[in-house]
Amino acid sequence: MAELLERGAVGLQVAAYHQGRLVLDVQAGDVQAGGRPVGPGTIFWVASAGKVSTATALHLQVERGLLSYDQTVASIWPEFGVGGKASFTVRDALTHRVGLPDLPADATRQRLGDWEWVVNRLAGATPTADPDHHNTYHAMTWGFIVGEIVRRSDAANRTFEDFVREEVHAPLGITDVWHRLPAATHGRVAVVRGDLLKDDPFTWTVTEDDAINTPEYWDRVDPNGGWMTARSGARLWAMYAQGGELDGVRLLSAERVRECLEPRAGDPAAGGLVGPWAFIGQGALMLGGAAPAHADVLGFGERVLWHPGVGGALGFADLDAQLAVMICHNELFDIRRLPAHPFAGIVRAVQAEVLH
Template identity: 45%
Template sequence: MSAVPAQDPRVVKALDRARELGEEGLQVAAYLGGDLIVDAWAGSADPQAGRQVDGSTLFNVFSVTKAITATALHILAERGLVDYRAPVCRYWPGFARNGKESITVRDVLSHRAGIPWMPEDVTPERQADWDWMIRAIEDMPPAFEPGRTNSYHALIWGWIVGEIARRADPEHRPVEVLIRQEIVEPLGISDLFLGLPESEDGRVARLIGGDPAPDASETYLRGMPRQVFPGSTIYNTDLARRTVNPGAGAIGNARAFARFFAMLAGHGELDGVRLLPADVVDGFTEPREDADVTDLYLGGIAHVSAFGYWLGGSSPTANPAVGPNPRILHHPGAGGSISWAELDTGLAVSICHNRMHEGPFEPSAHPFVPIAEAVRAIAAERLERN
């Protein structure tokens, strides 16, 4: 792995432009193969305290977390411990209650399980109680016919996938331990946490904005209830930082998330460490069933993979920084965080920030588009030299 690069003036200019377009504090990191080719930051981590972003600042990335959790499940599947076509209840018998017996692992991964809502009586304290969440999920009936409806599982997805993984794992490791031992440590990643230690609180960027509007729709709030909504009111709290939330709770820096996605961009391998076979990672680009049908939760076509990632696309729900190439694996997060892996070029990028915004944006107004353009220009120069 190469030394940490100096901040390229093109990236510095792009970060300045992002701040002109509304960002507060942000980081970007990019890998090309095993080389960290971009590592830059700008702005304020906490305007109230006067603390500036640096390379070690940690950020909430919300649903970018899902890509990591999905990968942990895929590692188990490659060991023959999980069958994507099997019903969830094969691994988790209590899940079969109230009409959920036919829901498959693949249905869950692709957001077609039909249970996109959080428990109605969830609170931050109950969300932090893994056993309470699992009991509540067991008791829930499907809102839609399982396996038939595209409806993004904004928050609940993490607990379902995390519990499948825990039960399928022969050691029954909690999902945060599984992720640490099977992904974070083997790849030599530092500064990626699922359940942040109190000792790291001083490095976390303070979230700004992102709470639901007063007139937010009932459907929107059933997937992300106000009392646990992924915005600044809830996620700036100590409890939210400690909570193991495998669908929206990861905290880390851009270097850490870019290094994880570099493994995907390397078709399952990074710096001689292989987590998944190359053909398996290539297969993650398979779209979910009925991919061209509107997602009822997101309100548009969502380019979701059958395996828990998002794919490049050009629909209104797609992020213009990622681009339309369907061979780009990525995941967006609430408020705009984004990380991606380009299977054709080997480029992996992570952009973290603390000013939460709502899309969609026109490409010319999206604060991350100038950053993506600068990073790709640097990567293209590297590829030409090689």
């Protein structure tokens, strides 16, 4: 961590669970340049690394027999079946294969805060026929599609955020993972900045006064991303590392977790938006062993589930080592442009500390 701070990182959190126990919870740096130190309760925006909550919610409903991966999306969400989407299955939606990678052209920041507006527009949209985009990473739309499927399978008719909090986080004792930040937490949020994407397909640079760093942004539901502390994020990954169970609470069956290790149908590569290391599994999580360079890039073994966030945050579960790790930070970088992930050294250091 000291080396990363010397290279320009501002603030970092790293937490690890091994065999279901919290064994590492460390912090370094500041919540913003020149600001107060990062603490264990500092909250970080982790972008798509928060997708693990959304995916888990859908798996839970399948576990309960309320959804099937093989049923069509239209069977539970009839409005979705128009425009050539009638045959798409829940699994297709889960694995980014429904040809809707782009937000509606008239989406605004205000409209993205209106759940009903977003899901209604996606339901009425026509999927792309371009194979390169039909079967690619749905960065900003996936969470709304999967989240609406979850919501419609809920007999209590809860909002997406309430369902995730009550059915995924609370049973595992997770208190600091959110898809919408409560007002009481705003004073704990680290300020993010840096380059998320450069040039391809577009440039996205975040400054300290960007909307992402404002209460207005924090107050909208984001099923494609999230905010968390590393300790709470690692706890969710620990459930996967323990085969679906943590502290006597079984959320998913061991068989369902193992199925997540299988590549999705078609091409498992997530595409250029995410970078060359991201391969999508049957459970929507990324596969650690699918990319030949993973052993060099991030030190992952074969039976690893993980998810990156744009800007570099990541969490993973090593099922063989029963190790779960979450890395949060606030100096963002475009991982696609780098020969190796800057956090590879942290991953290896945690493995060395915990496993040897």
